[in-house]
Amino acid sequence: MKKIEAIEGVIxxxxxxSYGGKSLGKTSRTGAVKIQRKQSGGLKAVxxxxxxxxxxxxxxxxxxxxxxxxxxxxxx
Numbered sequence: 277m278k279k280i281e282a283i284e285g286v287i288x289x290x291x292x293x294s295y296g297g298k299s300l301g302k303t304s305r306t307g308a309v310k311i312q313r314k315q316s317g318g319l320k321a322v323x324x325x326x327x328x329x330x331x332x333x334x335x336x337x338x339x340x341x342x343x344x345x346x347x348x349x350x351x352x
Contacts, residue, residue, distance in 0.1 A: 280309065280332075283347045285340030287318075292331030309348055314341050321348075 277289050305324065309332070312320045319334040319341055336344050 279351055280334060280348060283344055285337045285344045285347075287335040287337060290333040290335065292333060294325070294328060294330050296328040309351070311345050311348060319344065 277291075280286060280289050306326055307324065309321050309323045312322060314320075315333075318336045321332040321334055322329045323332055324330075334344065334348075
């Protein structure tokens with residue numbers, strides 16, 4: 277989360293619902309972030325945790341979404 281919040285253009289990260297079950301997202305490594313879609317005010321994403329999936333909303337500055345997506349993809 278701190279790495280995402282440090283990206284230029286990111287205002288903050290809001291943690292959403294958690295989906296339990298070790299079988300969910302088992303092909304991703306723990307901590308991997310996948311952007312699902314652009315939304316008004318930011319990006320919807322999920323991250324893999326040891327216990328399942330965690331929804332995230334990444335609040336971004338106006339018109340910064342594409343740069344933030346690129347930076348998140350390079351974190352992997």
